[in-house]
Amino acid sequence: MDNRRLWGVVLVLWAGLSFASPAQDLLNEVSRLLNDYYGGFSQVRPQELRQKYQGELDKVCAGEVACPTNKVFPLIQSLIAEIGDRHTRYFTPEDYAEVQRRLAGTSSNRPQLGxxxxxxxxxxxxxxxxxxxxxxxxxxxxxxxxxxxxxxxxxxxxxxxxxxxxxxxxxxxxxxxxxxxxxxxxxxxxxxRPRIISLRQLPSLALRSDGVAVLRIPSFSGYQQVGPRIHELVRQAQAAGAKAMVIDLRNNGGGVLSECLVGAGAFVEETYRRLQDNMRSSEQGYKEGYYYFRSGGRERPQYEVRAVRWTAPVVVLVNERTASCAEYFTFDLQEGRQAQVIGQPTAGVGNTATIFLRLSDGSGLQVTTSRAQRRDGSFYPDRVTPTLSFSDDWQALAEGRDVMLEKAVELLMGVNVGVDEE
Incomplete structure (x- = not known):
């Protein structure tokens, strides 16, 4: 074959590759990443759905060479829904940008009240x-x-x-x-006056006149920020003479694994997770004031907190929007100190870990990469089952009563146990 014929073949192949539409490119990218990274409990494998949704895309684009990415968004959503893993999701470019801002604790993109x-x-x-x-x-x-x-x-x-x-x-x-x-x-x-605000949501503490401290944790996003702050707020509650504590995790959608492990370490002696993906496992945990991460026999950088331990009575509040890392935190208190939990069964993603992946068009994937195990190798359940079933009463809240919080305080009142600082 002479050089002219060879270049002709190369040009024909290159031209053929260039005909892939933006929508097709995005479906290909999503399929590849799901195939490479998914390591959850679902028995439906992403590659099994590829052919089905390729046929759907062919119908939607109908031979349109420059078929835009927005035409494939609903198909990707449906493909991921069929996997049946609530920790694996697709975000449009606008939604993914908002998710990343919240995870990073950066500023809002418009004036807000907060x-x-x-x-x-x-x-x-x-x-x-x-x-x-x-x-x-x-x-x-x-x-x-x-x-x-x-x-x-x-x-x-x-x-x-x-x-x-x-x-x-x-x-x-x-x-x-x-x-x-x-x-x-x-x-x-x-x-x-609304303004551009930080999307970082850090824990806060309220001290009641009856001696009950209310620790509100709205999110675990913010590496090396949330966990240490929980320890500091527990120390403040001790210094104020609080006799019991309510930890409010309602609507907490999770965050960074290190922060729920370190945060729970303010209430239990040690926390631990083994994360098992399709190829290997890693270990993360908190003990004696240290957060550690181990993988492949090597220990990665860790950080230290000014540790404190709350040993007085504690009750945890959860609802159906308590998810992921917040479920991890609750499991640790349930299993580590038999803490009572009030509320509704949680979101159901408390036994997996995920990563976020930015796609070429600015949209993104959250993909379950691993399953969470205890030290003995057993897997955690997917959701927290409360000790006492209770639902938020919005009508009562509008009238000035937080009935779930009232129930928690009712359970805690009259119990006197000491507290220790490490």
């Missing part, structure tokens, strides 16, 4: 269920259980599906607004 809101059917306005620290909402004095009824005198829409967008639109300019707030039986106005 609250989490709950739509309660039949209840006017939007219910505040979380107020983040160092945000406009906290500075304005907003609290969990408040309801936002109006902005600059304009009531939130009657249509429930329109309320969040209504509020977001009016906060987006970052100008001062007057919010009409309902707090139990009291109605008042407060002025607040």
């Amino acid at each position: 609250v989490q809101l709950q739509l309660v059917p039949g209840l006017e306005g939007l219910l505040v269920v979380e107020v983040s620290a160092e945000t406009p909402a906290e500075e304005a004095g907003l609290r969990r259980g408040d309801r936002i009824l109006a902005v600059n005198g304009e009531a939130l829409p009657q249509a429930e599906s329109e309320r969040n967008n209504f509020l977001r639109d009016r906060l987006g300019a970052g100008e001062p607004v007057n919010l009409t707030i309902q707090r139990a039986q009291q109605r008042f106005e407060v002025q607040v």
